[in-house]
Amino acid sequence: MGKTLGSARHKALIDLLIQKREAAGLTQADLAERLGEYQSFVARLESGQRRIDVVEFIELAEILGFDAPALVRAVQQERREN
Template sequence: MPKTITSPLQKKLATMLVELRKKAGLRQIDLAEKLGVYQSWVTHLESGQRRVDVVELIELGRIIGFDPADVVRKLNKR
């Protein structure tokens, strides 16, 4: 099993989060401000340099406007 930070699943999640953010009309800086973090945190998240835990996924869903369960279902499809 590959380390999760470099796994294909992690990369797929990062790509999905970028698409969802853009679809919501948010820039990285906008998302960072809503989350109360630095833009670099969002950059690392979206580039796959940092993992997303379940609580963060729920918070991202609340702010961006997606259902975290739907994201997980899509990730689970191969």
């Protein structure tokens, strides 16, 4: 397995998470507050400088109101199309 940070799947995941955050009407600072983190934490996630672990992903799904398995399938589909 190659590096995942910066991979096509990682970029697709980040793009979808940004879309979900924006659709929820939240700024990076708003999301960070709900996560109990600093805004820079969200900025590093969204810029691709940091991986998202499974527990963080589930928490993001709960906060942003999306179906985690469906988003994973979307990332898989995005990868197949590229």
